Amino acid sequence: MAENVQQLLRERLEDDGTAVVSGDRSWTWREHLAEASAEAAAVLAGVDRERPVHVGTLLGNSPSMLRAMAAAGLGGYVLCGINTTRRGEGLAADVRRAECQLLLTDAEHLPLLEGVDLGGVRVVDVDSPAWAEELAAAGDLVPLREVEAMDTFMMIFTSGTSGDPKAVQVAHLMVLFSGLNLVDRFTITPDDVCYLSMPLFHSNAVVAGWAVAVASGATMVPTRFSASRFLDDVRRHGVTYMNYVGKPLAYVLATPEREDDADNTLRVAFGNEASDRDIAEFSRRFGCEVMDGFGSTELAIIILREPGTPPGSIGKGMDGVAIYDAETVTECPPARFDEHGALLNADEAVGELVNTTGGGYFQGYYNDPDANADRMRHGMYWSGDLAYKDAEGWIYLAGRTADWMRVDGENLAAGPIERILQRLPQLNRVAVYAVKDEHVGDQVMAAVVLNEGEELTPAQLEAFLAEQPDLSPKAWPRYVRINADLPATATNKVLKRELMAQGVTADGGELWTREERGRSYS
Template sequence: MPLFHSNAVLAGWSVGIGSGAAMVPAAFSASRFLDDIRRCGATYMNYVGKPLAYVLATPERPDDRDNPLRVAFGNEATDRDIEESARRFDCTVWDGFGSTENAVIVTREPGTPRGSIGKGLDGVAVYNSATVTECPAAEFDAAGALINADEAIGELVNTHGAGFFSGYYNDQEATDERLRHGMFWSGDLAYKDADGWIYLAGRTADWMRVDGENLATAPIERILQRLPALNRVAVYAVPDDHVGDQVMAAMVLQDAAELTPEMFEEFLAAQPDLSPKAWPRYVRIAADLPGTATNKILKRELVQQGPTPGGGVLWSRRDRRATGTTSGEEGGYVVTG
């Protein structure tokens, strides 16, 4: 992790200082990951974004568990990445959620449901930014699909105020944007169930409107990540030819994995909690996705590129309106690039 980022300072450097341990400078490489861990005798690592997914894409070896690593701590790993990393490398993976400003903190408690990031500390809530009121609890159908997204999805806030946040350096306008109505507004969309478990829905810019229905990207990504052939995925909106948005998914497959349009359609049809309107209209299969220095996927760059192969292959699905139906099972994917 680069030391300009709060994760490296709070979850890396300060851990080394507090425990009296050595901190090893290293450039991240998925293929050299275990070699670096063994060479340095590292017992702890911190991460943000998709490094665990990168590592898991490398071929598994019989001696992967033979390493000194005890704990990996970070955020934004998927359930599958957490479980597979723990199994493959014989370590504990603690994945939490916290805003860079340390104003909104969510922890995974024992019993956290799959897909949830846990429960928030006192004061963490989901609010409607227009009405400045707390959103109602999420409701699900028998298949587990969210049925009241318009009402339940809102912005993660700290109702107690700024928490540990004291403001952005020399940027009062940005500070004021975060601190409104006596609360800290994170910019992260989420929903909370009746038991208080929080589920991310993306950033505030990740809303899309497809055929008159509001959709959030993160729930779609969580469903697509059930696909064994998939290593990383980003779901985002691209403009519809007529009005609103269409769903696009940029995907990186596991090493040596095979996925055809027919296999992908079969998978989509088997997901009972995936709305037909949430089926990706465009699918990019690429060797990698654009990322930041902290291994986060750069969705804004993907959005700017639009429905293009981006150096990979693009699958396009026939417009459902051309068939006079809203069923996701109509049309079929064709390779267009």
């Protein structure tokens, strides 16, 4: 049995099942991995083996990116997925931090490097005739090394929702373990078709998408996510499995519903960060199973939904997952609720999600000792995510540590307020965050996107909020901005720090203000 990605890929070298479908072209696993082997041989022929063999990719979801991933696995070197939404000095900083010797890109992304100083990094246009000649002349692959389970397969940068991206070292074992686990959970076979529309430079696409296809021999359909094209793609390619991260389910659900939406081949959607409402509605509308869990790029904390998971909860944590007070370094007491479900003891129950056993599969951020020291404290891994846990062990997210608000002497977390607002049927997406107020410390602000064709009036919002028995009066948003869209990362996560930096403004949308200590918006 394979013990790493390299061995897993070798099991597919003579597999004549379909591996990749893109446009009108398709590759068998034999053809796909032959091309990957040639690329690995060409890469290794041109690197300095006395230095870390790190190869960057500035590529979209394409056969070229899939080939680069398989090449790194077979060749035994480290692939560094560079976020294609990064620009200028930020992009250069990521390449330098990862200590890339080569940067593989294509005609679409090559213009992003104009005027960018990458030092001595060699840039390779994988669409160029020159690279095709190098591949043809590369000869047989002699791997850099025989891979060990805990060797780094990829460096994957965090999304950057709460600061500059950090390069997470993702081990072969983690990719292998995730792929095999999901194949077993959802009974994925070579007859399945995996829809890879989340960015392949991000951990979700690697461990919940690509790894599933490699572990099962299923077909991969790489593409750029499009809500309007989603169902057509599923039907065209016979997609049976998809992974997601962030808010793509909400984007799809915002498109007009048709009577025949459930007439499709999709069996399973697996991912994280979807709301309870979106999970239920996506499952109903498209006739598939939706399984949502909690995970981060670091893969240090794993929380899984189980049968009976209460509304709003993300599930129960695996061994070592706990909620700690960062100041006292003690475990937070269980959350207590009133008869309406409102959290009564936020001050003591809300804390930071930690792994008390250490880093788990987290092997550290590459070339970033300060970030590693911040994550690993007191022998535990500190996630930066706020949460609380009830007496039965069910965990509820409360946001990031930056989402903690102090409103008129009361501590509030963004997560519970967002979950309440998501009950409003007109809303498609919601982000709750703090804006500074010289009198009360923070004010609650909500940025919302309406479902297509929906309208919302101040009176409707006021009536809805008044009907929510678990919403504290201080948690009523003081400001509400309505926009056609919200700033987001490449992985569909709302950039709250950008919203916070904009302050009390709608940035071209509509802004409502609640009267001070009142309940009316205007």
